[in-house]
Amino acid sequence: MSEKVYYIPLSVDEPGDTIEKKIKKLFKRSNLGKCFESRDVVGIKLHIGEEGVITALRPHFIKPLVAILRKSGCHPFLTDTNVLYKGKRNNAVDHILLAHKHGFTIENTGAPFVVADGLIGRNEVEVEINCENYKKVPIAAEAVNASALLVVTHVTGHIACGLGGTIKNLGMGFSSRKGKLHQHANLPPEVLELNCTGCEVCRRWCPSDAIVMRNNIAVIIEEKCISCGECIALCRYDAVSFKWDSTSEILQKRIAEHALGVTKTKKDKIGFVTFMINQTGECDCMPKKMKPILPDIGALAGFDPVAVDKAVLDISQRIHKTDVSRSAFPNVDPTIQLRYGEKIGLGSLDYRLIEVV
Numbered sequence: 001m002s003e004k005v006y007y008i009p010l011s012v013d014e015p016g017d018t019i020e021k022k023i024k025k026l027f028k029r030s031n032l033g034k035c036f037e038s039r040d041v042v043g044i045k046l047h048i049g050e051e052g053v054i055t056a057l058r059p060h061f062i063k064p065l066v067a068i069l070r071k072s073g074c075h076p077f078l079t080d081t082n083v084l085y086k087g088k089r090n091n092a093v094d095h096i097l098l099a100h101k102h103g104f105t106i107e108n109t110g111a112p113f114v115v116a117d118g119l120i121g122r123n124e125v126e127v128e129i130n131c132e133n134y135k136k137v138p139i140a141a142e143a144v145n146a147s148a149l150l151v152v153t154h155v156t157g158h159i160a161c162g163l164g165g166t167i168k169n170l171g172m173g174f175s176s177r178k179g180k181l182h183q184h185a186n187l188p189p190e191v192l193e194l195n196c197t198g199c200e201v202c203r204r205w206c207p208s209d210a211i212v213m214r215n216n217i218a219v220i221i222e223e224k225c226i227s228c229g230e231c232i233a234l235c236r237y238d239a240v241s242f243k244w245d246s247t248s249e250i251l252q253k254r255i256a257e258h259a260l261g262v263t264k265t266k267k268d269k270i271g272f273v274t275f276m277i278n279q280t281g282e283c284d285c286m287p288k289k290m291k292p293i294l295p296d297i298g299a300l301a302g303f304d305p306v307a308v309d310k311a312v313l314d315i316s317q318r319i320h321k322t323d324v325s326r327s328a329f330p331n332v333d334p335t336i337q338l339r340y341g342e343k344i345g346l347g348s349l350d351y352r353l354i355e356v357v
């Protein structure tokens with residue numbers, strides 16, 4: 001039987017009370033509530049946006065979800081993991097401070113923000129998956145400890161995966177520091193010397209000091225590189241790039257395996273709400289102001305991360321004749337994570353879209 005994915009048209013420009021009503025309606029119609037029972041401690045996975053980002057999800061998109069869960073007798077908390085790169089989400093202290101600065105306070109949302117993988121990203125639980133790349137994957141401890149998860153995703157493009165959607169939010173977003181390092185391991189980018197101006201932005205931002213300057217040209221020391229992709233995203237001269245053919249495929253498969261690790265701990269206790277609004281070409285980890293590259297589409301809800309991401313791409317193609325991945329990174333195939341996700345049992349590409357009116 002096809003997976004059901006529910007869809008409601010929505011735009012960031014709508015009044016706050018309309019957005020709230022639509023989110024509540026989507027939650028109710030999609031029957032997401034069946035994942036959450038009274039007294040469940042529910043992790044609401046989100047991305048607060050790196051410092052400088054103005055297009056990430058805002059607190060008023062999360063507040064209605066917290067309210068529904070609280071009304072059901074649950075104990076919801078907002079959560080995410082620390083990141084590898086330098087920035088304001090690199091450790092739990094700075095991460096929580098930034099969450100508050102971006103308005104994700106108890107007063108604004110009704111729930112506290114708890115970092116899922118601890119102070120420095122080392123609180124993890126190994127989950128057995130027995131897949132091609134990994135037999136076990138390290139998942140953020142509080143994602144495993146939570147009784148249930150509501151994974152809230154903001155759809156963007158992504159420099160290595162093409163699509164930064166539900167699977168990526170789940171797989172990379174809930175892996176501990178070790179998991180993120182595994183996902184990126186052995187995939188160093190390359191510098192196109194002719195384009196490099198020697199500005200050193202990449203060297204200053206590189207989280208593992210893997211870039212040195214030689215004759216005013218950036219050089220990546222492969223043994224030190226953790227393949228995070230930050231230098232690619234930050235270089236304004238297109239002087240750094242992944243070896244697209246191999247990098248994207250390997251990374252997407254590794255992310256899908258980590259996503260499977262999360263879902264394995266939450267049988268019938270995980271739901272997904274995915275927003276196709278403010279869709280920027282690059283993801284919310286980029287420390288800069290970005291502009292959406294597509295008009296807003298709406299929000300989706302379902303129980304299957306593969307089906308939800310397939311619907312993301314299909315709806316966008318139907319409405320805009322393109323999607324955020326193909327518009328921003330035409331050389332990357334974003335469906336690898338979906339097809340591989342189906343192969344390993346993360347979800348199904350076969351879905352039925354139900355519009356909520």
Ligand code: SF4
Nearest residue numbers: 196197199200202235
């Ligand atoms: S950011 Fe780009 S142009 Fe600047 S040093 Fe690095 S590779 Fe060269």
Ligand code: SF4
Nearest residue numbers: 206225226228229231
């Ligand atoms: S991908 Fe670039 S920024 Fe990231 S560790 Fe490697 S050299 Fe540094």
